[in-house]
Amino acid sequence: MEKAILYSLLDHEDLERPQLYKWLSYTEVSGPCGLLLNHALKEFMEIEVSENVLQVHLNGLLQTNEKIALKEITRQLNLDNVVGDKVFGSFAENLSFLLEALQKGDRTSSCPVIFILDEFDIFAHQKNQTLLYNLFDISQSAQTPVAVIGLTCRLDILELLEKRVKSRFSHRQIHLMNSFDFPQYLKIFKEQLSLPAEFPDKVFAERWNENVHCLSEDSTVLEVLQKHFSVNKNLQSLHMLLMLALNRVTVSHPFMTSADLMEAQHMCSLDSKANIVHGLSVLEICLIIAMKHLNDIYEEEPFNFQMVYNEFQKFIQRKAHSVYNFEKPVVMKAFEHLQQLELIKPVERTSVNSQREYQLVKLLLDNTQIMNALQKYSNCPTDVRQWATSSLSWL
Missing domain, CATH: 3.40.50.300 (P-loop containing nucleotide triphosphate hydrolases)
Incomplete structure (x- = not known):
């Protein structure tokens, strides 16, 4: 549950x-x-x-x-x-x-x-x-x-x-919260995968259920399920794991294997926020890097859009020929999009009369997530990558 x-x-x-x-x-x-x-x-x-x-x-x-x-x-x-x-x-x-x-x-x-x-x-x-x-x-x-x-x-x-x-x-x-233990979790795993008695192809159903029984006793599968259980034992998460593993079953690969479950576990453990970063524009990536530097400088104290914009402008002035200098309203739109994606979060609820550029926010990504995402980000300008890896903000 x-x-x-x-x-x-x-x-x-x-x-x-x-x-x-x-x-x-x-x-x-x-x-x-x-x-x-x-x-x-x-x-x-x-x-x-x-x-x-x-x-x-x-x-x-x-x-x-x-x-x-x-x-x-x-x-x-x-x-x-x-x-x-x-x-x-x-x-x-x-x-x-x-x-x-x-x-x-x-x-x-x-x-x-x-x-x-x-x-x-x-x-x-x-x-x-x-x-x-x-x-x-x-x-x-x-x-x-x-x-x-x-x-x-x-x-x-x-x-x-x-x-x-x-x-x-x-x-x-x-x-x-769920209160079942791992043996009960393993029993649910078998029940969810097993085919019912009324399945049309009796021979295939019998072979499939025998395979499921063997998987439930396989040490590699037990290790995968134990890790999944330790992180999140709700059944919705288990269903997601099984769905990803079953997606690998084909006519030429008719039975699930321990390797399928291992790959499914790997996909389930991927960082969702890092995956979101892969789909951002170069401008939005630059804003995240600017916020990363602000966190390093001010020891993760809250910051506002104006501070991020100033940090971005320092980089633009240093590398004027590699990244396009967007107008401030465009940069604000990109900043608001990051907030909609919940990559940044306002420290306090905004009032109607408050100025958006001075609203305090916090970055919801740590440095490791940012750097791992940049490694997989295609077509990222070299100067932007170097800016992200620099230990100090551009002065």
Whole structure:
């Protein structure tokens, strides 16, 4: 089961059922966190009067902005006829109107709503975190019993929340981790590869399953699986390893070998950030090298775009004939692209009025990653390579 966190973001007496939190905090499970949540909610709805508890399921991959999310909330609450042609000034007014429409009177007779936000980190990346803020803000009203549960694989999710959103968060976090040992992991490996009894070609299925059994006892395969298990034992990672190994199976090579698994392990262990660097432009490579030198000079203290640009200009002045001198707005675009790729990260969340060129950032690549990536970077100018290997920045 992949690492995940269930966030019960709001606390309300109407929904604070011991059974629900008991199930949600149970970590000895083998299925995805979504299955656990669905099972908990199913049993919760059987205990409670299901007609009096409403569920709204949203997914960050589908509800990509607040307008789409609001339409989906309206649809799932069956309030299309209530909204009609009404015009609202803001998202908050519209959401408040929807929840007020569910109220029958006082707090005891209001209809509780559970919001389940899958891919929660994507909602945190939406502009101004409008949906999250308004859900939490409405929850402060005694007349609106609301609970929100977020599911995400990101362990740094709290760092993505704005201060106004984080202040309304109950900070209740539940981490779900796999608890099986290596023998169980090896058993799963065999089960995932084995062909079922109903496979059309009985002879091939028998030979394939015999090969899988032999692989599970091969010392080289056991070493590969042990390394993979030690780094990341979630099943999604194991499936990726097996998929890469199975891609090498062909008509002329019908059975998987230990060499296939070794090659798959090598591909899984490749540095993803270094691979991203291979696809960057020469200008973006130059900016990364400039940031590398700034890290060396200032001992990895945060820096801003203006400092990077000045460092780049020093190099251009020194090697004016080898690298084109781009205009500053073009360099800024390249810098922002590196931020989108998460190769650099802002130290603090930017405000509306802050100047972009003076926003403090940190480089998320170390010197080894940069140099290894440059070795595999095709058509990189010689002067750029020499600049990267120089121990001091150009003065």
